[in-house]
Amino acid sequence: xxxxxxxxxxxxxxxxxxxxxxxxxxxxxxxxxxxxxxxxxxxxxxxxxxxxxxxxxxxxxxxxxxxxxxxxxxxxxxxxxxxxxxxxxxxxxxxxxxxxxxxxxxxxxxxxxxxxxxxxxxxxxxxxxxxxxxxxxxxxxxxxxxxxxxxxxxxxxxxxxxxxxxxxxxxxxxxxxxxxxxxxxxxxxxxxxxxxxxxxxxxxxxxxxxxxxxxxxxxxxxxxxxxxxxxxxxxxxxxxxxxxxxxxxxxxxxxxxxxxxxxxxxxxxxxxxxxxxxxxxxxxxxxxxxxxxxxxxxxxxxxxxxxxxxxxxxxxxxxxxxxxxxxxxxxxxxxxxxxxxxxxxxxxxxxxxxxxxxxxxxxxxxxxxxxxxxxxxxxxxxxxxxxxxxxxxxxxxxxxxxxxxxxxx
Numbered sequence: 001x002x003x004x005x006x007x008x009x010x011x012x013x014x015x016x017x018x019x020x021x022x023x024x025x026x027x028x029x030x031x032x033x034x035x036x037x038x039x040x041x042x043x044x045x046x047x048x049x050x051x052x053x054x055x056x057x058x059x060x061x062x063x064x065x066x067x068x069x070x071x072x073x074x075x076x077x078x079x080x081x082x083x084x085x086x087x088x089x090x091x092x093x094x095x096x097x098x099x100x101x102x103x104x105x106x107x108x109x110x111x112x113x114x115x116x117x118x119x120x121x122x123x124x125x126x127x128x129x130x131x132x133x134x135x136x137x138x139x140x141x142x143x144x145x146x147x148x149x150x151x152x153x154x155x156x157x158x159x160x161x162x163x164x165x166x167x168x169x170x171x172x173x174x175x176x177x178x179x180x181x182x183x184x185x186x187x188x189x190x191x192x193x194x195x196x197x198x199x200x201x202x203x204x205x206x207x208x209x210x211x212x213x214x215x216x217x218x219x220x221x222x223x224x225x226x227x228x229x230x231x232x233x234x235x236x237x238x239x240x241x242x243x244x245x246x247x248x249x250x251x252x253x254x255x256x257x258x259x260x261x262x263x264x265x266x267x268x269x270x271x272x273x274x275x276x277x278x279x280x281x282x283x284x285x286x287x288x289x290x291x292x293x294x295x296x297x298x299x300x301x302x303x304x305x306x307x308x309x310x311x312x313x314x315x316x317x318x319x320x321x322x323x324x325x326x327x328x329x330x331x332x333x334x335x336x337x338x339x340x341x342x343x344x345x346x347x348x349x350x351x352x353x354x355x356x357x358x359x360x361x362x363x364x365x366x367x368x369x370x371x372x373x374x375x376x377x378x379x380x381x382x383x384x385x386x387x388x389x390x391x392x393x394x395x396x397x398x399x400x401x402x403x404x405x406x407x408x409x
Contacts, residue, residue, distance in 0.1 A: 001402055002028045002087065004111075006075060006094035006101055010035040010045065013095065013116055013164075013185050016391055017398075018043050030087060032078050032100065048078040060139075061146045068099025068150035075100045079107040090402055096154040096161070105157045112401045115158040117180060119312050120171040121147045126333075127311040130350075131225065134260075155179065159401065165313055167334045183394060186387030187315070187322045192295065194324030194378065200249070200300035202293055207284055209300065214246040214364050217301040217325070219294070219316040222257030223250075223269045227314070228307025228330060233272035234353035235305070239360055240279050246364070247282045249297055251289055258311065298323040303363040307350055308332060318385055321345070321377040326370050328359050338385075344376035 003021060005014045010033040022029045022042030030044045039045060050070040054063045082088075089111045094101030096115045104113050123129065123141040136144075155161070155176045163169035164184045172180060199210040209215060216239060223229040236248050254269045262271060269285070289297065298304070304325035306317040313334040320327050321338070329335040330350040339345035346363070348355045363370050 001026070001091065001398070002089045003030070003091045003093060003398070004079075004082070004087075004089040004108075005029070005031040006033075006092065006104075007031075008034045008071065008095075008098050008100065010038050011040060011043075014093065015040070016186065016188075016387060017093075017394055020391060020395065028087065030082065030089070032075055046078060046082065048074040050074045061143050062149075064147050065149045068097075068102060071099035072102030072150075076103045076107055079104070083107065091398060093398075094154070096151050096158075099150045101154050101158070102150060113158045114398075114401060115154045115161040117151070117154070117161045117163050117168075117172065119168060120151060120173070121145075122171060125310075126171060127226065127309040130309045130332075134225070162397075165334060165337055167310075167337050168312060181397070183397070184318075184385050184390060185315075186390035186394075187318045187381050187385050188387045189322045189378070189382050190388070191291070192298070192319045192322035192381075194374070195299040198296065198299035200296055202286070202289075202296065204293075205284075205286055207286070209247055209249070209284075212245070212247045213302070214243060215300055215302045216246055216248045216360060217297055217304045217320075218248070218250050218252075218306075219297070219304075219320070220250075220252035220257075220314070222253055222255045223267065224256045224259050225268065226258040226309050226311060228309075228350055229268050230272060231351060231353050231356070232305055232307060233276060233278075235356040235360070236283060237276045237278055238353060238357040240282060242357065242361065243364065247284065249284045249286060249301075251286050251294060251297055253288055254285070295323065298325055301325045302367075303328060303360055305356065305360075306330070306335065308334060309350070310334060313337070318381055322381040322385075324374045324378045326363050326374050327377060328356060328363070338380060339377075342373070344373055344380050346373070 005018055007014060011018055018029055018031060019040050021027045022040060030046060032046050032048055054066040058066050089108060091112045092104045092108060093114045096117045101115055121144045123136055123144045128144055129136055161180045163180050163182050166182050169180050169182050201208050201210050218232055220227045239246055254267050298320055304320045304327050306327055307330040310333045327345040329339050329345055329347055331347040332350055341347040346359045348359055
């Protein structure tokens with residue numbers, strides 16, 4: 001099989017799939033990306049770079065679309081180079097949204113074009129209008145509609161697509177659901193596993209919580225309203241008042257990955273640290289961590305908080321569940337797909353720091369009774385989201401696409 005992966009980041013959602021395909025010498029695996037860092041044995045990484053950024057003079061409704069077109073154009077030029085060198089893929093597997101797959105059917109018309117679809121933007125009924133204190137105006141609604149332009153092109157031109165959860169597929173127009181299968185990337189449950197009695201010591205950060213009995217954890221790509229960071233921080237202030245021995249560990253970057261930045265240039269971390277009266281000796285921001293250290297945080301966690309708008313579900317929640325964390329999650333649709341309140345985790349109102357704190361108290365005051373929820377959280381991931389089961393299914397899905405290509409020719 002000759003397969004071309006396309007993703008501006010590397011290796012992103014394709015890490016496990018590219019790794020196992022490259023281990024088979026009968027496969028030729030090429031990965032087109034903008035990210036220079038990183039490598040996978042047997043995977044030939046080739047870089048592409050858009051010729052310029054979207055123009056600030058472009059109408060703001062279509063600026064994202066211009067960026068996607070520029071990315072697709074860069075990928076097209078990269079593909080021309082591959083074609084000149086004799087590489088013509090059987091399958092092109094691209095991440096939709098940024099635009100890398102826009103022109104693949106033009107440069108490689110005989111290849112099967114598969115696409116990974118994470119999200120379809122809607123002005124109403126999901127993330128955009130979720131916060132009553134952040135209402136949409138007419139410009140925002142129009143911009144959201146146009147933002148789907150590159151995704152709709154991929155939907156129309158791809159042979160088939162994957163969505164990681166049913167909630168995420170539900171966002172796409174129903175007329176395309178026949179093209180979209182639901183299959184999560186999978187969690188490495190042999191790596192993300194409980195470690196009874198684990199303590200948290202990170203010498204590189206001068207962090208030693210080995211003697212701490214109550215560790216509240218939170219993990220995020222960016223500290224932003226989309227992932228409930230302001231509500232989490234308000235809950236932290238209350239937790240510190242009510243539980244003088246509790247420590248809080250926050251894994252993630254001080255940036256906005258999704259949603260709006262603050263108009264004055266401050267980060268949400270800066271805003272909340274200025275706004276709240278916090279004991280910083282019991283609040284630890286680690287930044288991004290290597291997987292081995294991130295695992296230690298989860299294994300030492302007494303209770304893990306995960307909040308999200310009705311949006312893309314974070315890998316971190318599944319990784320926490322696989323590690324046997326007691327997850328307190330927001331009572332929002334993507335979380336509800338995995339967590340049943342009182343069965344394999346606890347659910348709270350996204351907007352209620354008070355309710356978050358009450359459930360933290362419930363967990364920390366009754367650790368024995370919470371053991372069953374931890375076990376069921378891990379069981380949920382093993383039964384439905386285990387990489388060991390899903391990766392072979394993902395490979396079979398690819399092989400079926402190749403076989404259909406061979407039969408058609």
